[in-house]
Amino acid sequence: MNDQKNNKRSKGGRKPKINPCNHRYVFRLDDEDNSKFLSLFEASGIDNKAKFITSVLFSKEIKTVKIDKGTVDFYMRLTSFYSQFRAVGVNYNQVVKLLYTHFTEKKAAAFLYQLEKHTAELSALCRKIIELANEFTNGNIEK
Structure with missing residues (x-):
């Protein structure tokens, strides 16, 4: 009778490994x-x-x-800068449209002149960033 009880008992625990x-x-x-x-x-x-x-x-x-922490940090900052750069581009288009719809052509042209100056500064900054990124990928940056 004990043998029947033991046979009906379910085995608990971990399944045996195939190749222990x-x-x-x-x-x-x-x-x-x-x-x-x-x-x-x-x-x-x-x-x-x-x-x-x-x-x-x-x-x-x-x-x-x-994992080089400097490279990861550089990549993260470059990525965030890129997203900010895209946002500036979107805002640039919106500002130009708003200038022509809400101001006279003379006033809009004066604002666009100032905007062009800042765009030239941003373009120069972008060139410097591209140069730094190229130096970083080529390993020419001194620590």
Whole structure:
């Protein structure tokens, strides 16, 4: 009767792995080797030390991704500047339309003259930004 109760019981817990890793190896490192190991492990980006060790032992390819904070910061600022630049372009078109609809031609021409001056300054600034971006991508910027 106990055998029947045990057979009807559902198995709880984790499903068994298809290919379980049953073999275990232990090795010891001194402080210098351990620091080298940890730096390689962190550079690899793998989240599990056992996977890292097996990939190194069996010469599997390890991809390392290094993120340069300066490059990311430059990219973020350039992206935000680009969105602001586009907004200025949209506002530019709206201002020109409003000038001609609400002012006389003489007054609108005076305002457009001032707007042209600021546009020339913005264009020069844009050229400098493009030069800096090209220098940054070519690696010519000195830190």
